[in-house]
Every structure is written in C-alpha cells, then in structure tokens.
Amino acid sequence: MSQSNKQNLNILFLNHNSGGAATFRRCYFLGEELVKRSHSVTILTTSKNRKFRNIIKEERDLKVVEFPSLLPGRLRNGVCPWDGLKRLIYLCGKKYDVVHAFDSRPTVLLPAIWCKYFKKIPLVMDWADWWGRGGTISERSSKLYNMTFGHIETFLEERSRGMADQSTVISTLLGERLEKLGYNKENITLLLQGSDIKNIQPQDMFLCRKQIAMDDKHFIVGHLGTLFNQDADLFFESVSKAGKTIKNIKIFLIGRHKLDMGKYRKFQDIIIESGEVKDEMLSEYLGACNILTIPFKASLANHGRWPSKLNDYMSAGRPVISTRVGDIERIFREKGIGLLSEDDPDSFSQAIVKLSLDSEICGEFGLKIRRFAENEISWEKMTDIVENVYNK
Template sequence: MRLLLLNHNTRGQGTYWRALQFARQFHMRGHEVTLMCVAADKRFRARRSSRDGFTLFETPHWAPGLDPQEGWGPLDVLFRTARGLARRVDLVFSFDHKPDAIIPAKAARLRSGCPWISDWCDWWGGPEGLFRRWVIPGEGFQALPARVRRWREWIFRRDERREERARLSADLMTVICQALADRAESLGTRRDRILLLPSGAPADAIQPGDKSSARAALDLPGGAFVLGYMANAHLDEDLLLGAFARLLDAAPETVLLVLGPPFDHPERHLTPRQRTRSVRALGPVPFPRIGSVLAAADVLLMPLSDCLYNRGRWPNKIGDYLAAGRPIVTTNVGDAPALVSRHGIGWVGSPTSESLARAIAQAWDDRAQWEDLGRQARRVAETELSWHALAEKLITAIHVRLGLDLSR
C-alpha cells in the first residue's frame, strides 16, 4: 500500500524522529512510504532522496519572519498539497496540527478517499503551552525586531486555535500521552477514535556501552558520580541546576554531563568554579554518538517542571535513556514517572529542586542496584517501548478501527 507521512520539522529535529520511526516500520512491512519534512537549507526548492528504503522529501522552508519548523511556509504547504492531490495513497498520517501537515493531509484524503490519522504529541497553546511559557518570553524571541515579534505572535494566536480544531475530523487520532488523550476527548473526539501511542526507544541505534571506556574517551574521572542529561532546549533549566547546586553542597565531586546547547543562565545557581569543575558541556551531539556519550553516566536525568506543556508531552530522551541501559531519575510530571516506577528502573521526585536533589542522592545511596536497573531499562527499550511493538499497536488499531490491513 502507498502511505504518505507529513511532518513539520526539519530533518533530525523534534517530531521528525517519531515520524521517521513509523516510516521505517511501515516500509519494513512492505509498504511504499513517502515521508515529508522541511529542508533546513532549501528556501525555494524541495529535495528528494531515499532514506532506509522509502522516499524522503525535504520541502522548501521559505517563511518570512517565521521559524522554518513552524509549518507555515507557503511554498512548503503548496508543494505538499500538490503532491497529495497528484497521486493516490491508501493512508495519510500527519504529525501535529501545522498547516504543512493538516492541509496536505486533507487534500490527500479528498483525492484518494483514504483514511487520515493525525498525531498529537505536544501541547502548544494556552498560558502554559510551548508558545506562551517558553517561546515568547525567551531571550531569542525578545531580541527580534518589534514588527517580527508582532507577526509571529499573530501566527501563534492562529496556531493555538488550529491546535484544537484542525485535526478533529481525522479518522483516527494518535496521542503521545494521557493528558493529550483527555484533552482530545474534552474537545469532542470520541474515545474509540483516540489511540495512546508514546514514542519508542531506538534500541538498534543506541546500545549500552562500557562506562570506563566512555569516561576515558571524554576525559571524565573514573570514580566520580556522573549524571547524564540531554536536551535540545533547556526548558527545565532552573529545576535541574537548582537540584544540582544542592547536590554539590553535599557531594562536590559529582559531575553533570550535558548533551545539548549551553544553559541560558547557569550563574543563577552555580558559581564560576562549579560551572568549570562540575559541568561537562559537550554541546549538541550527533545522534550516532549519543549512545557512546550516555554510556559514561551512572544515572540519567529527566527533570520536568510541573506545567501543562510538560504534562502534555513525552520527551524523546526517554527512549534514548532506556536504550542506553542506565537508571533514570525524573520528577512526577506527565506519563514518564509511571513507566519508571512500574518497571523499577529509577527514582522519582517531586518537581522541585529540593525533591529532585533528594532523588539523585537516593540514586547514589542505591548505587549497588545500578547495573540491575540499567539492564531492566534496556529490556523495556527492547520490548514494551520498541518501535516494532508500537508499530504493531498502531497497525492493529488501523485494522480494527479503520478496516485497513497494514500487517503485510
């Protein structure tokens, strides 16, 4: 069967990874798959390539005054819509509510008479959503010229309305966490049209590594308590660094190994000496290297502040951490803590710096269990949260609810 998948991110960013994994799983079952994302380096033209046996289109990102990944690029939307109208498909699967996902999806359904699945995996709108809590107050946004800020805020307001309305006519809605399932139902989507579908673990790409070798490669002390942390943006920086500062007061030899961009304001919590001695910041790490870096950590941190945005998502790092085979310390926000507790693969604190610091300290006290907990985390990556298992869950729902058999 022919399947069309639509994602608003650039290649290698955000929800692209979720769309990519489902594209791979569909292709492995013998289907003809096309995945569309946004080109990071092409403003006016699209690029076509072959990725893991399926077709990948990177569409033009030209969108004056907007981030290319916001999904409002006119050439992007036009190209995808034209492709959706030009060729019949048997299923269209769009990721998030952006115009370059929803408009082409509806066009493809109109052209082909096929089912449409819409995926909801982030909480964008509202006072505690991504836009108003993180993007607009951010220093990068506030540094933009006033006219650009006004233009983007106008887009954000319309985007917030689209988030709740645009996907309601989909034949099936996949949601990444329980909070979004509840929100979809409150907006009028029937429960039998909602499928809870978290993201999985890249167990094939990330393998548990030897801790001593990984530390030697990074010039980390062999006997230190090393905490691993990975993020594309430090949305919970104050929670994390507040906890780390408290931990350093009691255990000054602890090291925070950071994969991702620089912190915005580490000086709020850490002294210059602590930042130099106790934080090892590697910057963004290419995906093929993530496993070898995470192997250097004793435990991996997933701090989540208590806000709607965090309750309404499933961070990609969960799967990476599980695949790396290390215990996890997190906070009691969203769906991830239940996974950690249910499988006994780490420690859960409350979403305060004091409680998170206590949970990390408990992890140190329980260090004799690290190896067993890490093995159990890896088992979760290979079973319940394998992409194969999640694809089977989706394919079963498509068969039962939409009458389309994608199992072969």
C-alpha cells in the same frame, strides 16, 4: 478506515520539522519499521536550508521529500505558504492508502485537508505536544508570538482534530484533551515514542569516559538535549545541593541544550557541555554518566508530552531519575524502572544522593529500564500499534 485493510499499504506521513529534528524522528523510525513489513512510506517534511527546489531521498520503500521554505528561523518550520504550495503540487496525481499527519501546523494541515476531502484518503492525526492554552508555546515563544500567532496555532491545534478518522496521541493527557474537544474515545490510541534499541546500546561507563576524555573521578549527572529555563533552574539547583554530599559531582549537558549559559554562571564550575554529538557516539556519551535525568517542572507542557530523551536513556540502560510528570510517573511506578522525585531542588537532590550511595539499585534500574525498552517500547512495538490503527 476500510480502505487501509490491505496487506501492503502505501502510506503518506506529513511532518513540518526541518533538519531531521523533533517529530521527524518519530516519522522516520516508524517509517523504517513499516517498510520492513512490506509497506511503502513517503515522508513530506521541510528542508533545513533550501528555498526553491525539493529534495528526494530514497532508501528501499522509504522516501523522504524535503520541501523548500522562504521564511527564516523558527518560522521556517510549518507556516511557510511556499512550502505548503509545493507539497500540494507534489501530491497531484499520487495515490495513497492512508495519510498520517504529525501535529497540526499549516504545512501539515493543508495537504492533510487536500487528501482527506478531495482525494478521499483515510486520515490519521498524531498529537505529540501540548502546544496552546498554557502549553509549550507559552514556554518557548515570546509574549508577542503568544498574543498573535499563538492564538492561531491554538485554533488550528484544536479545530483540526475533528477531521481525523483515527488519532494517535503521545500522552494520556493529550488523549483526555482530545476527548474534551468532542472526539470519540474509541478512535484515540496512545502511541508513546519508540526506543532505538539497535543503535543505542548499554556500555561500560569507564570505557565510555576514556573514549570521550572524561575524568573517572567525577560523579556525572547527565541530561540530553533541550532544557526549558524552569527545568534548568530545578536541575542545576538540585545538583548543586547534592554536591554538598557527593564529591566531584558534575552536570553533563549532552547535545544542544539551547540555554543562555550566561544566566547560570554560578554553576559554571560543575557544568560540562558536550556540544554537538553525532548519533553514532550517543551511546558513549550517555554511557559515561552515573545517572541520567528528567528534571521537569510539573507544568502543563511537561505533563502533556513524552520526552524522547527518555527513550535514549532507556536504550542506554542507565539509571534514571525523573520528576512526577505525565505518563512517566505511571510507568516508573508500575514497572519499577526508575526513581521518582518531586519537582523541587530538595527532593531531586535527595534522589541524586540516594542513587550515588547505592550502586546495586543503580544496576537494577539500568537492567530493568533496558529490558522495558526492548520488550515494551521499542520502535518495533510502536509500529505494531500503528498498524493496528491503520487496519481499524
């Protein structure tokens, strides 16, 4: 990637998520750090609701261009031909030193191919989710989608990787999958999700509860964001079992969990839902919890990804329990920053009870995990890795 050996780079990020969600945050935080280092960054993404016109938002040398999409619902993100065409039109006459494509949906791949083969710009591809072949698509999508478009998604996910000059992966397992597809190991770089240590800070638990009107007597077991059904089953059963030992135990679902709560009526007495949480209040909601959790079943999708919620937990400096999945198991074991559990209700409930009985180890885990976020997995540290990739 000799073209990128310049002091100041003009970088293009390609993303398919609408509404500033999911992988867009990965792009945005990396972009913020890169512009601090005198690079220019443009992020192409999808508008949450526009159908015809682009929206351009600029802050210093970070530019976000949101493109319209004509398709409804989940199809809006990544597959709309109108979105892809508008991106190509936008790129006409523009020059970049390096292109970083985040994932492999059509609206990302189309401009990536254009820039790589027609404009001769070095291409980096990021892989942040095990999607096909038994991965996330099998857990989030319908059987009809799996049998039709799912095969196309898998084809694009795998076949597109070979055109990248360099690759970043969010998990060790995805790096291994990339190698098995014939990609050169020397060109693969592990790039975990970064932690927002500036906007999410450790807080006093009781002050947080006062701010969000939560009872001080509860023992709060928190979870942030989306839950797959199988993970929710594990989580709710575990907390219910722990409740036989811990008085006033509650599950706190923070943000949008996307569950059909009608399926979990038997747990309704122990569940508290926050609803939508503004970014500026996230520290308080996380800080109100006694412990935070990654209750993942040991599925292929969970082994192959890195949950961004964990970075928020780390920034908040709260004790964390996680099942033994992916890179989390290795990091927790090597760094001693959290408590590991098997992916069954008996083991997970025992882990909850263990932390409930030991405030000293909870405090130690909280300090260690915050320190890890600051020193090893902040967005600044992740940007160091990205710059090294661009300069190879």
